[in-house]
Amino acid sequence: MCGIVGVVGNPNATDILLQGLEKLEYRGYDSAGIYVSNGAESGRLVKANGRIADLEAKVSGQLAGFAGIGHTRWATHGKPSELNAHPHQSESGRLVMVHNGVIENYAEIRATYLENHHFQGQTDTEIAVHLVGHFVEAESLSVLEAFKKALNIIEGSYAFALMDTENPEVLYVAKNKSPLLIGLGDGYNLVGSDAMAMIRETSDFKEIHDKELVIVEKDQVTIMDYAGNTVERDSYTAELDLSDIGKGTYPYYMLKEIDEQPTVMRKLISTYADADGQMQVDPAIVQAVQEADRLYIIAAGTSYNAGFASKKMLEELTERPVELGIASEWGYEMPLLSQKPLFIFLTQSGETADSRQVLVKANEMGIPSLTVTNVPGSTLSREATYTLLLHAGPEIAVASTKAYTAQIAALAFLAKAVGEANGNAKAEAFDLVHELSLVAQSIEASLSEKDLVDSKVRKLLGTTRNAFYIGRGQDYYVAMEASLKLKEISYIQCEGFAAGELKHGTISLIEDGVPVIALLSANEKVAAHTRGNIAEVQARGAHVLTIVEEGVAHEDDDIVVNQVHPYLSSIAMVIPTQLIAYFATLHRGLDVDKPRNLAKSVTVE
Numbered sequence: 058m059c060g061i062v063g064v065v066g067n068p069n070a071t072d073i074l075l076q077g078l079e080k081l082e083y084r085g086y087d088s089a090g091i092y093v094s095n096g097a098e099s100g101r102l103v104k105a106n107g108r109i110a111d112l113e114a115k116v117s118g119q120l121a122g123f124a125g126i127g128h129t130r131w132a133t134h135g136k137p138s139e140l141n142a143h144p145h146q147s148e149s150g151r152l153v154m155v156h157n158g159v160i161e162n163y164a165e166i167r168a169t170y171l172e173n174h175h176f177q178g179q180t181d182t183e184i185a186v187h188l189v190g191h192f193v194e195a196e197s198l199s200v201l202e203a204f205k206k207a208l209n210i211i212e213g214s215y216a217f218a219l220m221d222t223e224n225p226e227v228l229y230v231a232k233n234k235s236p237l238l239i240g241l242g243d244g245y246n247l248v249g250s251d252a253m254a255m256i257r258e259t260s261d262f263k264e265i266h267d268k269e270l271v272i273v274e275k276d277q278v279t280i281m282d283y284a285g286n287t288v289e290r291d292s293y294t295a296e297l298d299l300s301d302i303g304k305g306t307y308p309y310y311m312l313k314e315i316d317e318q319p320t321v322m323r324k325l326i327s328t329y330a331d332a333d334g335q336m337q338v339d340p341a342i343v344q345a346v347q348e349a350d351r352l353y354i355i356a357a358g359t360s361y362n363a364g365f366a367s368k369k370m371l372e373e374l375t376e377r378p379v380e381l382g383i384a385s386e387w388g389y390e391m392p393l394l395s396q397k398p399l400f401i402f403l404t405q406s407g408e409t410a411d412s413r414q415v416l417v418k419a420n421e422m423g424i425p426s427l428t429v430t431n432v433p434g435s436t437l438s439r440e441a442t443y444t445l446l447l448h449a450g451p452e453i454a455v456a457s458t459k460a461y462t463a464q465i466a467a468l469a470f471l472a473k474a475v476g477e478a479n480g481n482a483k484a485e486a487f488d489l490v491h492e493l494s495l496v497a498q499s500i501e502a503s504l505s506e507k508d509l510v511d512s513k514v515r516k517l518l519g520t521t522r523n524a525f526y527i528g529r530g531q532d533y534y535v536a537m538e539a540s541l542k543l544k545e546i547s548y549i550q551c552e553g554f555a556a557g558e559l560k561h562g563t564i565s566l567i568e569d570g571v572p573v574i575a576l577l578s579a580n581e582k583v584a585a586h587t588r589g590n591i592a593e594v595q596a597r598g599a600h601v602l603t604i605v606e607e608g609v610a611h612e613d614d615d616i617v618v619n620q621v622h623p624y625l626s627s628i629a630m631v632i633p634t635q636l637i638a639y640f641a642t643l644h645r646g647l648d649v650d651k652p653r654n655l656a657k658s659v660t661v662e
């Protein structure tokens with residue numbers, strides 16, 4: 058989704074902005090722009106529809122300055138175009154602004170304050186910068202006072218970075234609901250919607266809370282509320298490693314991240330267990346689960362699917378019921394909650410706006426919360442009571458792979474630690490360190506079969522427009538994730554279905570040649586029933602591909618997965634489905650890492 062980067066006080070401002078925007082590319086965008094200045098009224102604005110490379114070509118080394126702001130846009134109001142790309146300017150051109158988020162009352166603002174203004178495009182951002190400009194020009198307010206006044210009028214989600222072309226020594230920034238951070242450089246300062254955009258320059262950051270305005274100068278950062286009261290805040294150091302961000306020799310990040318999964322499993326073992334196999338999970342988190350009477354997992358997309366895949370394990374080991382919530386639904390309406398709920402936010406990025414709106418409500422209601430995330434220092438991590446990190450390394454491809462498997466594995470450590478603390482026999486018998494090592498080996502074995510998967514996919518999904526994943530129990534949850542992965546990057550319409558539910562309606566869609574991928578993990582009874590469903594769809598002409606754990610495999614099965622502990626079977630079973638999505642997309646000549654219309658970090662509700 059949209060990204061912001063800004064810098065003040067560094068003569069390499071153009072490079073810092075362009076490199077920062079490149080680091081934000083993974084979030085998804087359709088156009089980009091920068092404004093760079095070398096002194097009062099010397100600034101230049103360059104925008105391009107398309108990729109950062111197109112913007113760089115337009116800049117072509119001819120833009121020098123010590124301050125500037127840059128933006129990658131993911132269209133919300135107005136189609137992707139150069140005119141709608143940020144930065145936007147006020148009516149006179151004096152103010153320049155970039156914005157992430159959605160301004161809800163933009164039409165009202167336009168009608169009330171900006172009747173005679175001329176707009177270049179259709180964005181809500183242009184309304185915002187015109188509003189600030191209106192207060193500077195029509196009411197002779199200082200830029201700071203005008204910005205403050207505008208912020209008290211604007212409703213919705215936003216992260217703003219604003220520059221005054223007459224005084225480029227200052228960046229004015231503010232946020233509400235959308236992420237924004239200050240980066241502290243040596244003799245200069247930065248602003249960014251994601252630490253990743255600034256990580257080449259600094260690892261020291263200052264967070265900004267909702268409805269705070271910050272004046273960023275090269276040697277000073279002043280945080281205040283909208284009434285103008287100054288707020289003191291310490292900086293923190295983010296544990297991000299720039300070396301993990303490269304693609305290396307891989308053609309796509311997704312393939313690299315799929316291949317990294319055995320390493321991630323081992324990293325989790327070394328993080329959450331000691332040399333003797335004893336759990337090393339923060340005792341405060343274990344206690345929070347013990348004190349809860351019900352666990353509520355709130356998440357979106359792949360993280361939601363990982364929540365389902367972990368439900369049974371969590372319930373059996375912690376002896377607490379687990380309820381799943383789609384974050385975008387719970388933001389509007391919470392179900393009836395138990396007496397002592399614990400909210401668990403599963404989120405790779407830690408920035409998903411849908412999840413965050415539920416966390417804000419939970420905090421208002423005094424409900425304790427745990428964020429399970431891959432990004433230390435992310436908004437959901439900072440604002441939750443506790444954080445459990447995934448240690449999967451940066452996930453850049455839009456299609457989430459290693460975060461899904463890391464989420465299940467991290468929750469396994471939590472479930473076992475709680476179970477052991479409660480004297481739960483199943484938890485004590487579950488040798489997680491050993492079992493997760495076997496999972497890492499199973500993943501490696503599946504990854505060594507890429508050519509097989511490639512050829513099966515070519516045959517099964519080469520020209521199809523739709524497909525089904527089916528499974529029962531744990532395999533149904535994997536089917537949900539597998540179908541999401543296939544559709545989001547290959548654009549094949551795909552449903553993940555509970556195999557037994559097909560006959561209640563959906564089987565009418567099965568006809569000659571429809572691809573059905575069946576998932577059978579090593580539960581004999583369940584697998585036997587799924588075999589029955591396979592026969593039903595085959596009888597109606599479906600082309601079936603089977604992914605089967607070895608304990609229940611038949612000779613003619615297509616892909617056989619090394620068997621692992623049932624609590625962890627979703628991790629082993631999902632690997633071939635990730636490869637299926639990857640190869641189906643590759644065969645169609647599509648960009649595996651950057652599917653259309655999607656963003657890595659979904660920061661609007």
Ligand code: M6R
Pocket residue numbers: 357358359360361403404405406407408409412455456457458541542545656657658659
């Ligand atoms: O960062 P989060 O885990 O909160 O993101 C939630 C979803 O947007 C995300 O999992 C999405 O579904 C994936 N990109 C799909 O591969």
